[in-house]
Amino acid sequence: MKAWQKLAGFVLGLAVVFGVAVGIGTAVGADRGAAATSTEHGAVSDELPAGLMSTQSGYSLDLAETRMDAGKNVPLRFRITDSSGAPVTQYVDSHEKQLHLIVVRRDMVGFQHVHPVRDGAGTWSVPVDLSRAGDYRVFADFVPAGGQALTLGADVHVAGRYDPQPLPPVASKTTVDGYTVTLSGSPKANEASMLTFSVSHDGKPATDLQPYLGAYGHLVALRTSDLAYLHVHPMGEPGATPAGPEITFHTTFPSSGNYRLFLDFKHQNVVRTAESTVSVAGGPTSPKPEAPSTESGHGH
């Protein structure tokens, strides 16, 4: 390790101590805390939920355009740059991809989880559906080579008449394309919470779910007030867990209130997304210590 890296680690360490001392470090997700102690990269920013910043740990999400015309297949282009401003071209695969992109309008309409392609110069591109006007949040979820998992967020403004939708009410049941997905679990803020989804198709439990990106389900949870992005870990690997009807996740919600959940699952060769609103109850004001997790991945 080079001297400057040691120094940087030391300064980050100091900043963490200082942050806790003045009480701004209370929103630690326990699952992220374990990662923060095991590496010197980005220890400070891990005190915050992911996805709230376009720059973190020296990496930036650089959108080619932030103002776009509405359209069904709009090419979204962006780069991830490092602290020197150079585009990142080396990534570590996570859930079989170098980068996962989440796009959702700020009122939680139009959720998309897509996988852009990267050219040799480091520019990522993917067609996205921006057919409805409004402000969209774009999340890039990736692991840079030599760094730790990051989710950076930035906004795209889509021209036209914006018709914001109210948040759908809290409900344990939701439907998508003939599937009913039932959520159980009573999540509390700052505690490790289990969320179990049960999938049924035409009234029968789906017991033949298919692995999608290495898991039976991928879950993205967004805090409705500010679109903080939660990393959610699926429990069990395909082969070691039944292929439905239940898919279980664990995460730690950083605060009480409403979160929108987006569950991707694959059945009969089609990936579908079940959306629901969950209310997280109050819990401890700071995270409970949790045994260090051995998991390296993060769910979507």
Ligand SMILES: [Cu+2]
């Ligand atoms: Cu993905």
